Amino acid sequence: MSISKLSIVVPCFNEESNIQELFKELIDVINVLTFSSEVIFVDDGSKDNTFSEIEKISLENKFVSGISLSRNFGHQIALLAGLEKSTGDVVITMDGDLQHPPNIIPELIKKYEDGYDIVNTRRIDPESISFFKKKTSTLFYTIINKLSDIKVEPFSADFRLMSRETVNAFLSIKEHDRFTRGLVSWIGFNQGVVEYKANSRFSGKSSYTFKKMIKLAINGITTMSSKPLRISLYLGLIFFITGIIYAAFILYNYFTGVNVEGWTSILITILVLGGIQLLILSIIGEYVSRIFNETKSRPLYLIKKKTGTNN
Structure with missing residues (x-):
């Protein structure tokens, strides 16, 4: 050519x-x-x-x-x-x-x-x-x-x-x-x-x-893929199912008269779930900010x- x-x-x-x-x-x-x-x-x-x-x-x-x-x-x-x-x-x-x-x-x-x-x-x-x-x-x-x-x-x-x-x-x-x-x-x-x-x-x-460089990496990943949103869905499902299983375990022990000492496990659960929720909200926020930038038409x-x- x-x-x-x-x-x-x-x-x-x-x-x-x-x-x-x-x-x-x-x-x-x-x-x-x-x-x-x-x-x-x-x-x-x-x-x-x-x-x-x-x-x-x-x-x-x-x-x-x-x-x-x-x-x-x-x-x-x-x-x-x-x-x-x-x-x-x-x-x-x-x-x-x-x-x-x-x-x-x-x-x-x-x-x-x-x-x-x-x-x-x-x-x-x-x-x-x-x-x-x-x-x-x-x-x-x-x-x-x-x-x-x-x-x-x-x-x-x-x-x-x-x-x-x-x-x-x-x-x-x-x-x-x-x-x-x-x-x-x-x-x-x-x-x-x-x-x-x-x-x-x-x-x-x-x-x-x-x-x-971190900003470029985040921009590159969120611009070229929606998979982080799908990963957020999978994480939510995993922790939802885990929560149901744990709740069933607690109820079973309650009705069978077994005392469940769980302050440590409750605290860990709250911290893990809170961290996952903040992570998922941050991922969603990145995509929402991109929608916001596009709609401004500057x-x-x-x-x-x-x-x-x-x-």
Whole structure:
């Protein structure tokens, strides 16, 4: 499959010290391509001078444009904003911290030319990645693939190539709570995988805190599956049946004159049942909050500023 124009979408949050180095590496790749390219930077409400750096690059390079969102809407929404702005018949999305190496781009293009509509990437973590992060990442993909009706590529990232047809299909999904990896799997098409060795951040600290990773995990599971609600039903049934059996046991002992000493067992039962009820209510609450978000019909993002001749 031939390519006439490539779009590269880069969401950024507080990447002031990384933008210039990333662009240098992108230029090295773009200069050897035989078709035109555009680079779209999306500043997701950065608190530093990220957008100023984007403006400098766009003034010197006509194929570079940038948009600055009015606040931090989150990585998944910033990705969406860049995809909506892209005009290429092939689009590559990647992060702005150089952990997604630009020199892998030719491999993604080669895979596309081999007939794949979407080319995902599978991350091989560097030695510096902590044991805890590796294990929690493995656990996340295990859980989401057990609960979801679709398969999410393990150790994947939002570093991928998509054809214009698949980008349009992705953009037709108007959900507010978005889990891009899951949605890309859900739309189907012919998908391939390229492995890459993740680099360490060029500079700065990751904005993906443990709290944000937990939020992403919960969002991914509840967005792509209703099975947690079904599990809540099963838990309710199990404890309801257990309660009936226990009640029958107490009544039997009462009528046969056996004294049942049960302060400890009663307390444990109350604590366990109370915990299960709170867990089930929390799961239901997550789904209700998603319904609430969808019914508000607010725009997914707002643009504060633009730069580049393509805007």
